[in-house]
Amino acid sequence: MVTHEEILKIANLAKLSVSPEELDGLTKDMNKMIGFADTINAASEGAGSFDSAGGLSNVFREDQVVPSCRREKILGNAPCTEGGYFLVRRRS
Amino acid sequence: MNYELVCGLETHVELSTKTKIFCSCTTEFGGEPNTHCCPICIGLPGTLPKLNRTVVEYAVMAGLATHCEINPDARMDRKNYCYPDLPKAYQISEYDQPLCRNGWVQLKSGKKIRLTRIHIEEDAGKLVHERGNTLIDYNRSGVPLIEIVSEPDIRSIEEATEYVETLQTTMRYLGVSDCKMQEGSLRCDVNISVRSKGSRQLGTRTEIKNMNSFSHMTKAMEYEMNRQIDLLESGEKVVQETRRYDESTGCTEGMRGKEDADDYRYFRDPDLVPIHVSKEMLASIQARMPEDPQKRLERFEREYSLTEADAALLIERRRAADYFEAAAKGTKNPRTVANCITGQIFARLGTDAAKDDFQVNVSPENLNALLRLLDAGKIRTSQMKAVLEKMLDTGKPASAFLSEKDLAGISPEELQKLCEKAAADNPNAVKDYRAGKEKALKAVLGAVMKTTHGQANPMEAQKILAEIMKA
Numbered sequence: 001m002v003t004h005e006e007i008l009k010i011a012n013l014a015k016l017s018v019s020p021e022e023l024d025g026l027t028k029d030m031n032k033m034i035g036f037a038d039t040i041n042a043a044s045e046g047a048g049s050f051d052s053a054g055g056l057s058n059v060f061r062e063d064q065v066v067p068s069c070r071r072e073k074i075l076g077n078a079p080c081t082e083g084g085y086f087l088v089r090r091r092s
Numbered sequence: 093m094n095y096e097l098v099c100g101l102e103t104h105v106e107l108s109t110k111t112k113i114f115c116s117c118t119t120e121f122g123g124e125p126n127t128h129c130c131p132i133c134i135g136l137p138g139t140l141p142k143l144n145r146t147v148v149e150y151a152v153m154a155g156l157a158t159h160c161e162i163n164p165d166a167r168m169d170r171k172n173y174c175y176p177d178l179p180k181a182y183q184i185s186e187y188d189q190p191l192c193r194n195g196w197v198q199l200k201s202g203k204k205i206r207l208t209r210i211h212i213e214e215d216a217g218k219l220v221h222e223r224g225n226t227l228i229d230y231n232r233s234g235v236p237l238i239e240i241v242s243e244p245d246i247r248s249i250e251e252a253t254e255y256v257e258t259l260q261t262t263m264r265y266l267g268v269s270d271c272k273m274q275e276g277s278l279r280c281d282v283n284i285s286v287r288s289k290g291s292r293q294l295g296t297r298t299e300i301k302n303m304n305s306f307s308h309m310t311k312a313m314e315y316e317m318n319r320q321i322d323l324l325e326s327g328e329k330v331v332q333e334t335r336r337y338d339e340s341t342g343c344t345e346g347m348r349g350k351e352d353a354d355d356y357r358y359f360r361d362p363d364l365v366p367i368h369v370s371k372e373m374l375a376s377i378q379a380r381m382p383e384d385p386q387k388r389l390e391r392f393e394r395e396y397s398l399t400e401a402d403a404a405l406l407i408e409r410r411r412a413a414d415y416f417e418a419a420a421k422g423t424k425n426p427r428t429v430a431n432c433i434t435g436q437i438f439a440r441l442g443t444d445a446a447k448d449d450f451q452v453n454v455s456p457e458n459l460n461a462l463l464r465l466l467d468a469g470k471i472r473t474s475q476m477k478a479v480l481e482k483m484l485d486t487g488k489p490a491s492a493f494l495s496e497k498d499l500a501g502i503s504p505e506e507l508q509k510l511c512e513k514a515a516a517d518n519p520n521a522v523k524d525y526r527a528g529k530e531k532a533l534k535a536v537l538g539a540v541m542k543t544t545h546g547q548a549n550p551m552e553a554q555k556i557l558a559e560i561m562k563a
Binding site for chain 2: 013014015056057058060062063064065068074082083084085087088089090
């Protein structure tokens, strides 16, 4: 079972602030998610390991440069930019 | 109490592949911010990484050169942490199945520093903190890195420096990285603890992040070691934490909010398949590795009769050593070739960085041609040196500076005549010589050399003069 303390720790790692009112709800949701993973764990017996997708290995790319995207495109969806950089404003 | 340092290093080395680890953007250093980017390296949803073959090959080379076991089945994992330099909020790295394990690096004293592992991972973007805001440039995001992790075998600051220098030389020699600390292509995290000398127990360690120069590393280690000793002496405890070195104050300070390994929630990256290093693949990589520098040094001494000092000067820089071998091919006196490189050519290049790059406008073939003229007795050493200077000035071959006449040399008949004339012009010297003053011959020889502009073979001329003057 996931505890309130664990929720607060995970929130801290994810740089999220959680209010006391939200705590119960989040803990319940997290427990449901973990429970779902338990279901997967139970089902994966004999289903092959997760990390060898279809038995493939060594899917490589050759080391050849392809032109990068135009900067306007790269920055296109950014809420804030400055001088060609992504800009992260200080939180007040 | 007497204390000793216990130190292990995590060294990040940027690989000098042309493209990033998971996309085909260039890895070139510098460039306008965010111009070496694509949806993959800025972590847009729906993109898929595809591993650069050369990254695997370079990492395996690094592992082989440092005596590591190569893991035949390596895996890539996600290391989760939230920081704006990491657009996906995870870094793709290797957790429990790194490519290389259990290696070592040998110091000059013969001591071996054991390596725990070498794994491949992606670099993060660059943050510029300005007036409280943060600017992000993702050009570096996705540049391939290897992280070389040592065991805590290092016992002094000098050993730490030598260890990093050895890694630097090895990686440069392999051609897998330029290891420029000032450009961030080699960075170290230093793990430090102290203990009373002779104790076998490890003390509590701290980690100093991101050392990007030898002088900072030395100063930071000195400061941190003394800080820990002071704490222990005053009966306090060292707290295990990550610290940052502040160049302006010369102090280290604690960084808050550092995750434990568990907090990274490592898991296999489901977008990437396992890396299987087969025997064939290993053999093909091995075949492409340059000769081990130590073995090459011994071969240079043996094959080219170079002194150890000369051989070492060449071996230190792979490009210089390669150039030497090309230029020395088929020449009678490889030592002269070595002297041309370590003397005139190194002097032209000047800085250490330029010697590393070894961009010389005289091709090894042209130097070889010049030295063959020397071998054939068509020119003399002083002339060869002067011509080499002109070649270095202009990039032109030797033939551009030597006339037909120069190359034809002086025929024996001509030399005989010149000697006779010189003797006739210097009757006093001849008289002295006949009176037993052997030195007088040198004066006449000087005259011959002067009229021939140094082209005459002095040994031949001396023989002829001795014959003429004794009569």
